[in-house]
Amino acid sequence: MLHKILIANRGEIAIRIARTCRELGIATVAVYSEADVSSPHVPAADEAVCIGPAQASASYLNAEVIIQAAHYTGAQAIHPGYGFLSENAAFARLVRDAGLTFIGPSPESLATVGNKIFARRTAAKLGVPVVPALEQPSSDPAILREQVRALGYPLLIKAAAGGGGKGMRIVRQDKELVEAMAAAEREATAAFTEGTVYVERYLERPRHVEVQILGDMHGSLIHLGERECSIQRRYQKILEETPSPAVSERLREEMTAAALKVAKAAGYYNAGTVEFILDNQGRFYFLEVNARLQVEHPITEWVTRLDLVREQIHIAAGERLGLKQDEVRGHGHAFECRVYAEDPAHGFFPSPGKVLVWHAPSGLGVRVDAGVEQHTEVSVYYDPLIAKVSTWGPDREQARRRMEAALRQCVVLGPTTNIAFLLDLIAHPAFVAAETHTGFIAEHFPQWQPQSAMHVLEAALAATLSQARRSRTETPTVQAIANTPWRQLGGWRLGT
Amino acid sequence: MKTTLQLGGTALTVEYTQSGDEYAAVINGQSLRARLLSARDGILTLLVDGKPLRVHVASDGTRTLVAIAGNVYEFTQAQEKKLRTRQREAGRLDPEVRSPMPGKILQVLVTEGATVESGQALVLLEAMKMENTLSAEGAARVKKVHVAPGELVELGQLLVELEFVEPAVTQSQVN
Numbered sequence: 020m021l022h023k024i025l026i027a028n029r030g031e032i033a034i035r036i037a038r039t040c041r042e043l044g045i046a047t048v049a050v051y052s053e054a055d056v057s058s059p060h061v062p063a064a065d066e067a068v069c070i071g072p073a074q075a076s077a078s079y080l081n082a083e084v085i086i087q088a089a090h091y092t093g094a095q096a097i098h099p100g101y102g103f104l105s106e107n108a109a110f111a112r113l114v115r116d117a118g119l120t121f122i123g124p125s126p127e128s129l130a131t132v133g134n135k136i137f138a139r140r141t142a143a144k145l146g147v148p149v150v151p152a153l154e155q156p157s158s159d160p161a162i163l164r165e166q167v168r169a170l171g172y173p174l175l176i177k178a179a180a181g182g183g184g185k186g187m188r189i190v191r192q193d194k195e196l197v198e199a200m201a202a203a204e205r206e207a208t209a210a211f212t213e214g215t216v217y218v219e220r221y222l223e224r225p226r227h228v229e230v231q232i233l234g235d236m237h238g239s240l241i242h243l244g245e246r247e248c249s250i251q252r253r254y255q256k257i258l259e260e261t262p263s264p265a266v267s268e269r270l271r272e273e274m275t276a277a278a279l280k281v282a283k284a285a286g287y288y289n290a291g292t293v294e295f296i297l298d299n300q301g302r303f304y305f306l307e308v309n310a311r312l313q314v315e316h317p318i319t320e321w322v323t324r325l326d327l328v329r330e331q332i333h334i335a336a337g338e339r340l341g342l343k344q345d346e347v348r349g350h351g352h353a354f355e356c357r358v359y360a361e362d363p364a365h366g367f368f369p370s371p372g373k374v375l376v377w378h379a380p381s382g383l384g385v386r387v388d389a390g391v392e393q394h395t396e397v398s399v400y401y402d403p404l405i406a407k408v409s410t411w412g413p414d415r416e417q418a419r420r421r422m423e424a425a426l427r428q429c430v431v432l433g434p435t436t437n438i439a440f441l442l443d444l445i446a447h448p449a450f451v452a453a454e455t456h457t458g459f460i461a462e463h464f465p466q467w468q469p470q471s472a473m474h475v476l477e478a479a480l481a482a483t484l485s486q487a488r489r490s491r492t493e494t495p496t497v498q499a500i501a502n503t504p505w506r507q508l509g510g511w512r513l514g515t
Numbered sequence: 516m517k518t519t520l521q522l523g524g525t526a527l528t529v530e531y532t533q534s535g536d537e538y539a540a541v542i543n544g545q546s547l548r549a550r551l552l553s554a555r556d557g558i559l560t561l562l563v564d565g566k567p568l569r570v571h572v573a574s575d576g577t578r579t580l581v582a583i584a585g586n587v588y589e590f591t592q593a594q595e596k597k598l599r600t601r602q603r604e605a606g607r608l609d610p611e612v613r614s615p616m617p618g619k620i621l622q623v624l625v626t627e628g629a630t631v632e633s634g635q636a637l638v639l640l641e642a643m644k645m646e647n648t649l650s651a652e653g654a655a656r657v658k659k660v661h662v663a664p665g666e667l668v669e670l671g672q673l674l675v676e677l678e679f680v681e682p683a684v685t686q687s688q689v690n
Contacts, residue, residue: 202639202646205621205622205639205646206646209621209641209646368615368616368647369616369642371616371617373575375573375574375575375580376557376571376573376580376582378571399616399617399618399642426585427584427585429585430571430582431582431587432571432572432573432580432582432587433573433575433580435587435589436587438585438587439585439586439587442585469586469587470586473583473584473586474568474583474584474586474588475522475527475588476540476542476545476547477547477549477561477563477568477570477583478522478570478581478583478586478588478590479520479522479527479529479542479588479590480529480531480538480540480542480547480549480561481559481561481570481572481581481583482520482529482572482579482581482588482590483516483518483520483529483531483540484538484551484554484559485554485557485559485572485574485579485581486518486574486579487516488554489574
């Protein structure tokens, strides 16, 4: 068994991983950038190491310093979380070469599934359906136009090394093609240092359905059912549920079998996700493998009653899977809403800033994975995710109503957030009827504005009373509290 | 007691009298009676028509933020927004394109002296790991470009100066 794990991440996922480690009696090491000295993931661990300046490229993506930090602290294993270095085969190899355990798949599997073009070909060879695509688009605009003619518009441009919507562009007309390719390449280069893009046919009104898999190093491979993540903005998920209302028992069998086939061919172990898109005829197509713990894993934990991080750690320690496929049961229904510091009334533009007030919802069937607390700065350097609110219910409607109640309880003051938007989203008749697809937000909420008329008089009175009270009793300002030196004493830093 | 608050483009005049914990308010002509059950640590509990409301309030100097049942109301003092609001009401656009957040300039898509259409992309800004397009609010001539690709910019930094070519009309006037 492992006795000390370094968590090479920040925010809610670092806190969530540290939590399971504590339950298992495993010591943890947090790493943090200079911008994160007062972030709550630092005190969530037993030790903390500063790994560099705010820019992720110099800190959370700095493989060598992270491995050095593991050596200094005596950690035996590194959990990469999601994003950052989690799917980086070179990093996984460095970790292994340093005599440490990478909590994830092997570097070889990461390399196999990490290249989307290669993963597509592998899937196609196995007889798993894939979306028609152009794998090697020409850099010559005239040839490119000719090449994509066979696919037909609309098209979707994707980064070969990509994920999270970065480098993705929908192209509806010929004249948009060249500019969109350039933009996608730029975004891909910035995000993954690898600018290769490819083009595939864009399916209208598809659902995004993914299968959670779990495998050990002894050849056992099981699935934990599917998640539907169709509700997206800027090609990124904001609301997920399991099971998918669009997946019948028969379709589930087919999709999970396809997922396991792809994973097996890649020699995959540890936790992973095989993503599919499902068209409105019930046909599914392989998209890609996410070779890491997913952001939305809590909903699978709700319905399977498993702790995926615990499973990951056991697998990485070389243990056999603790359960067989027929022991996996889905109970009830779960939703996850991602609370982001962003402005849904203005194109979901990020809204960084200090969190003045944070109040997490709670109650039966409610789980909150938060990366912030009062006074935390939502930094411009990282993903603006504030918290994930997930709810469970015996059926979809009860889980949905629980989410409504939870979101009404959730308070973030400071940065603008998407909470009011999420509330409107889950109350929409088409969402209640489970008529979801990846263009849901564009179709139903093209010009969303908050319905601020609701309690406007009460809010105005409260603001007035609060101002009157403040001018009577001057309390210390938020800044004065946040800047106390006590928060900065815990860690120490390496190198430089 | 009388104050004027600004909520988005709307001015709200709040006038109230207090007797004990009972408040009688008139807000833009609409009356509201409320009992203040408790007020501490930025949480007020109001009783309105027998219904309790939990209200979170925070202020960061320029804004007073109020959260009720999943909605957030952002109030500013009336004087501060006056100028900008008046400009908007008069249908004038801001000729100064400023960075809405700190980030890195990826591309400058226009040159000085060029004419741009309403909605045309001016600058690509990478911020919070996403590529964001900043566009012209109306048809204009590019008067001056203040930034270059690769440059790191601060919140509110001047990026591009425009000269609107015709009496521009804001979105809110069209709607």
